[in-house]
Amino acid sequence: MDVQIWTYIIVGLSFALYISIALWTRANSTKEFYVAGGGVSPLANGMATAADWMSAASFISMAGIISFAGYDGSVYLMGWTGGYVLLALLLAPYLRKFGKFTVPDFIGERYYSNVARTVAVICALFVSFTYVAGQMRGVGIVFSRFLEVDINTGVIIGMFIVLFYAVLGGMKGITYTQVAQYVILIFAYMVPAIFISIQLTGNPVPQLGFGGTLAAEPGVYLLDKLDGLNRELGFTEYTDGSKALIDVFAITFALMIGTAGLPHVIVRFFTVPKVRDARSSAGYALLFIAILYTTAPAIAAFARTNLIQTVSNQPYAAMPEWFKKWETTQLIKFEDKNTDGLIQYVADKDKNELKIDNDIMVLANPEIAKLPNWVIALVAAGGLAAALSTAAGLLLVISAAISHDLLKKQLMPKITEKQELLAARSASVFAVVIAGYFGINPPGFVAAVVALAFGLAAASFFPAIILGIFYKRMNKEGAVAGMVGGLLLMIYYMLAFKFNAFGETTPKDWWLGISPEGFGTVAMFANFFISIVISAFTPPPPVRVQHLTESIRYPKGAKAASGHH
Numbered sequence: 001m002d003v004q005i006w007t008y009i010i011v012g013l014s015f016a017l018y019i020s021i022a023l024w025t026r027a028n029s030t031k032e033f034y035v036a037g038g039g040v041s042p043l044a045n046g047m048a049t050a051a052d053w054m055s056a057a058s059f060i061s062m063a064g065i066i067s068f069a070g071y072d073g074s075v076y077l078m079g080w081t082g083g084y085v086l087l088a089l090l091l092a093p094y095l096r097k098f099g100k101f102t103v104p105d106f107i108g109e110r111y112y113s114n115v116a117r118t119v120a121v122i123c124a125l126f127v128s129f130t131y132v133a134g135q136m137r138g139v140g141i142v143f144s145r146f147l148e149v150d151i152n153t154g155v156i157i158g159m160f161i162v163l164f165y166a167v168l169g170g171m172k173g174i175t176y177t178q179v180a181q182y183v184i185l186i187f188a189y190m191v192p193a194i195f196i197s198i199q200l201t202g203n204p205v206p207q208l209g210f211g212g213t214l215a216a217e218p219g220v221y222l223l224d225k226l227d228g229l230n231r232e233l234g235f236t237e238y239t240d241g242s243k244a245l246i247d248v249f250a251i252t253f254a255l256m257i258g259t260a261g262l263p264h265v266i267v268r269f270f271t272v273p274k275v276r277d278a279r280s281s282a283g284y285a286l287l288f289i290a291i292l293y294t295t296a297p298a299i300a301a302f303a304r305t306n307l308i309q310t311v312s313n314q315p316y317a318a319m320p321e322w323f324k325k326w327e328t329t330q331l332i333k334f335e336d337k338n339t340d341g342l343i344q345y346v347a348d349k350d351k352n353e354l355k356i357d358n359d360i361m362v363l364a365n366p367e368i369a370k371l372p373n374w375v376i377a378l379v380a381a382g383g384l385a386a387a388l389s390t391a392a393g394l395l396l397v398i399s400a401a402i403s404h405d406l407l408k409k410q411l412m413p414k415i416t417e418k419q420e421l422l423a424a425r426s427a428s429v430f431a432v433v434i435a436g437y438f439g440i441n442p443p444g445f446v447a448a449v450v451a452l453a454f455g456l457a458a459a460s461f462f463p464a465i466i467l468g469i470f471y472k473r474m475n476k477e478g479a480v481a482g483m484v485g486g487l488l489l490m491i492y493y494m495l496a497f498k499f500n501a502f503g504e505t506t507p508k509d510w511w512l513g514i515s516p517e518g519f520g521t522v523a524m525f526a527n528f529f530i531s532i533v534i535s536a537f538t539p540p541p542p543v544r545v546q547h548l549t550e551s552i553r554y555p556k557g558a559k560a561a562s563g564h565h
Contacts, residue, residue: 003367006377007146014381015161017180018388022165022173030417033170033424034102034400040175040271046284048178049268051185051389053084053285054292055131056138059185059386063365064358066300067307070230071241073300075248079255081293087260088282092269094469096278097552100270102397103263103461104405110468112545113476114410119483121401123460124263128394128401129434130453131264135391136439139384141359144329146380151329155439158388159432166392167428174392175271181385186291188382192366192375193295196302199369210298226301229308234347238304250518258454258520261461264393267400303365310368311354312345319343322367331357391435399427455494458520459486463527471532472549478535486527493519 027033040048058080066073100106104124108117136155143154165173190206197209201222214220226238236242243251259265269278311319316334326332333355334343345354363383366376403424408415415423460483467474467482495501497509498516507515514522540546 001373003146003373003376004148006374007380010374010377010381011147011384014180014184014385018161018165018177021177021180022168025173025176026168027170027172027421030404030421030424032172033421034267034270034396034404039273040281042272042277042280043284044175044179045268045272045277045281047182047288048175048271049265049281049285050288051178051182051385052268052393053265053289053390054185054386055390056135056383056387058292058296059189060138060141060359060362060383063296063300063303064361066297067304067361068356068358070236070238072243072248074297075243075251076255077293077296079252080259081289082252082256083259083262084265084286084289086256087262087265088279088286091260091266091465091469092282093275093278094552095266095465096269096272097275098548102400102405103261103266103465104401105409107461107464107468107479108405108409110545110549111464111474111476111479112542113480116464116476116480116483117405117409119480119487120461120464121405123456123483123487124397124401127262127453127457128264128397129431129438132391132394132398132431132435133438135387135394136435138359138387139391140439141329141331142363142380142383142387145325145331145360145363146377152440155436158384158391158439159436162388162391162395163429163432166395166432167425170424171267171271171396174389174396177392178389181389182288185382185385185389186288188378188385189292189295189299189362192369192371192379193299193302195371195375196306196365196369197298200302200305206295206298206302210301222301222305226305229305229312233308233312233345236347238301244513246513247515247518250514250521252518254458254518254520254524255454257462257524258456258458261457261465263401263461264390264397267397268393299362299365303361303368306365306368307356307361308345311343313342315341316343317341320367322364326360326364329360331360395428395431395435398431399424402427402430455490455516455520455523456487459483459490459523459527462524463531467528467531468549469552472546473535473540474531474549475535475538475541477538478531478533481534482527482531485530486523489526490520490523493523 062076062080065076095103095106098106098110100109102124104117104120107120108114136158137151139158140151140154143149143157144151147154149157165177193206194204197206198204200214201209201212202215203209203212210222212222214222214225217225223239227240230236230238241248269281272278272281311323316336323332327334335353337351337353338344343354344351346352363379366379403420407423408420463486464479464483467479493511494516497505511519511522
């Protein structure tokens with residue numbers, strides 16, 4: 001059977017599974033809609049958290065970025081992994097002990113302020129909409145290549161699928177769907193990695209093959225071979241970096257604290273019965289995430305080696321079928337500048353004839369390595385599972401922010417639970433439509449906006465949550481001033497140095513040599529400083545809030561997650 005038939009079968013079966021789970025786990029109350037009833041087992045929550053965490057960015061893009069950036073790309077690996085560890089150890093158990101539905105709910109209650117809650121809602125909406133637009137775009141790319149429909153049609157198919165199980169099942173439906181999606185995505189990620197590792201190095205464990213020698217050239221290490229190939233074409237050596245050390249540190253740290261403040265992952269820890277379960281599920285999730293994250297550098301190196309050997313200095317007319325099909329999606333572009341019919345893939349921009357999008361490396365990897373068609377289709381199903389699982393988690397954050405934190409907590413406090421549930425489902429529909437629009441019409445600066453979203457999460461949420469847990473003297477004036485100050489500083493830096501809004505800039509103009517992607521670190525420290533200084537000169541929080549802050553640091557006595565107080 002050809003790739004397309006296999007794709008229809010495997011993707012069709014996976015979608016049928018998701019829809020069946022959604023029907024089986026329909027939510028009947030706000031508690032089931034927001035936190036799956038609070039009774040999810042740690043193992044299931046660990047798998048769901050891993051699927052929620054590993055988006056299209058992790059599945060499709062991360063290995064692609066490392067593949068092209070080499071050593072410099074490792075900042076994403078370190079930042080996203082470190083962010084999860086930070087979240088699991090430093091935030092999740094305490095937030096679970098606090099027992100609220102959402103991050104804005106925590107900030108609103110801890111800082112006894114609707115202004116703080118509203119600032120948190122705005123941050124949650126911005127971060128979530130930015131991410132979900134990227135996920136929908138990822139769905140469109142996979143569909144356009146493997147089902148041979150245009151990207152817009154692919155986005156619309158993805159909208160209907162995610163709408164069905166997110167609106168019907170809420171967090172309850174999303175949780176059990178994400179368990180299935182984790183199994184599919186990790187299987188889809190590992191199978192081609194194992195196949196290619198055996199092909200290239202003779203070792204079935206990709207992580208060992210990555211550091212091993214080549215099967216075709218005994219005694220030659222894979223990374224030495226890759227360094228040599230990069231050198232011959234004028235690229236920086238694969239194992240060498242070009243970024244300044246301070247920028248590497250700043251970007252890694254900004255990604256860590258930004259991802260630790262992501263609301264769609266934090267909310268997953270409210271779905272387990274006890275604080276101990278939150279810790280256990282964090283451990284399970286770390287194990288499940290590590291399987292993919294330790295494999296990504298190997299896939300990146302395998303893909304880069306195979307790609308260079310397949311296309312470099314080869315006749316364009318002799319390119320395999322996968323090359324032509326990716327050309328139709330515009331994600332591979334060839335321009336024969338010297339009209340010799342050969343593909344010149346080199347670092348020199350004036351001579352380079354080939355442009356390859358980072359995002360296709362994982363998807364195209366099995367085809368480049370000439371793996372069986374069912375493996376290629378499996379990777380498509382895995383990419384869709386990763387994108388849809390994260391999109392569903394983000395949609396829930398958006399709907400909870402609107403229905404719970406804005407309507408129930410502020411604008412219409414007297415609405416019944418049934419009306420709130422209806423509002424949550426309506427907000428999900430609204431969010432899917434907006435996400436679909438941005439998926440179909442992505443702004444030209446999507447990548448920049450994603451970096452801004454990380455910076456905003458780092459500059460706003462992280463200090464407010466940490467100080468809210470560990471500093472009982474922290475008051476609402478300090479928290480609001482810190483969040484607003486951190487946000488404004490981050491926005492200014494992005495406007496000035498990413499979008500050149502105040503005149504043309506170069507990397508030489510960066511403050512302390514830190515890029516806009518890493519500036520979230522500086523903005524976070526500014527937030528901490530402003531928060532602590534302002535709170536020192538304003539009245540302390542009420543005594544009940546100080547007692548509450550002390551109590552959440554002790555593991556006993558946690559109650560079920562609640563939207564009421």
